[in-house]
Amino acid sequence: xxxxxxxxxxxxxxxxxxxxxxxxxxxxxxxxxxxxxxxxxxxxxxxxxxxxxxxxxxxxxxxxxxxxxxxxxxxxxxxxxxxxxxxxxxxxxxxxxxxxxxxxxxxxxxxxxxxxxxxxxxxxxxxxxxxxxxxxxxxxxxxxxxxxxxxxxxxxxxxxxxxxxxxxxxxxxxxxxxxxxxxxxxxxxxxxxxxxxxxxxxxxxxxxxxx
Ligand code: O7M
Numbered sequence: 001x002x003x004x005x006x007x008x009x010x011x012x013x014x015x016x017x018x019x020x021x022x023x024x025x026x027x028x029x030x031x032x033x034x035x036x037x038x039x040x041x042x043x044x045x046x047x048x049x050x051x052x053x054x055x056x057x058x059x060x061x062x063x064x065x066x067x068x069x070x071x072x073x074x075x076x077x078x079x080x081x082x083x084x085x086x087x088x089x090x091x092x093x094x095x096x097x098x099x100x101x102x103x104x105x106x107x108x109x110x111x112x113x114x115x116x117x118x119x120x121x122x123x124x125x126x127x128x129x130x131x132x133x134x135x136x137x138x139x140x141x142x143x144x145x146x147x148x149x150x151x152x153x154x155x156x157x158x159x160x161x162x163x164x165x166x167x168x169x170x171x172x173x174x175x176x177x178x179x180x181x182x183x184x185x186x187x188x189x190x191x192x193x194x195x196x197x198x199x200x201x202x203x204x205x206x207x208x209x210x211x
Pocket of ligand 1: 009010011035061063087109111112113114141143166167168169170171187188189190191
């Protein structure tokens with residue numbers, strides 16, 4: 001749905017299950033995010049199939065963190081498979097991020113949602129935000145588990161760069177709080193795909209965040 005701010009993190013292995021969940025939730029989503037579990041379990045073709053079945057944008061969350069050439073080799077195949085966006089780590093440096101951005105729309109990780117993010121990533125978030133401001137990606141990742149950090153990131157980030165926040169539900173973050181803190185989109189995985197009825201769970205979150 002074009003006006004939705006909900007992104008489904010489809011972290012299951014099986015192709016059939018993935019397609020069922022995506023189809024039953026699609027009307028409440030802005031996009032579907034695929035990560036390594038689904039790509040390892042179902043192959044890269046899952047990206048093409050998800051796009052055909054749902055008509056939604058697909059975000060390939062590979063968190064690319066390699067030298068420019070390797071990032072480029074991976075990203076070119078993934079964009080070729082139909083991914084609309086790729087997620088890359090910023091801490092590897094601007095050359096590695098640029099290699100991805102030259103090929104397609106990119107989202108840069110500037111902070112993460114788990115407790116361990118405070119060890120190494122959070123201390124360099126300011127510099128990662130500066131990098132995003134310099135390069136102008138589609139968006140950045142900030143933690144819904146720490147709404148004050150979402151607010152901080154939004155305040156430092158150039159207008160127009162989207163703030164996308166995982167960590168809602170099982171990790172303890174609240175969708176409403178993340179949006180109130182300035183998030184443009186929220187990412188939800190287990191609270192939807194582990195639910196008895198993923199369609200209903202997606203609808204509930206969609207309605208909670210006001211569509
Ligand atoms: O809702 P969950 O906890 O089941 O899933 C969250 C999804 O968001 C899952 O796919 C994670 O890999 C991803 N994610 C985080 O949980 N925390 C982060 O800091 C970053 C991401 C992410 O999407 O990075 C791009």
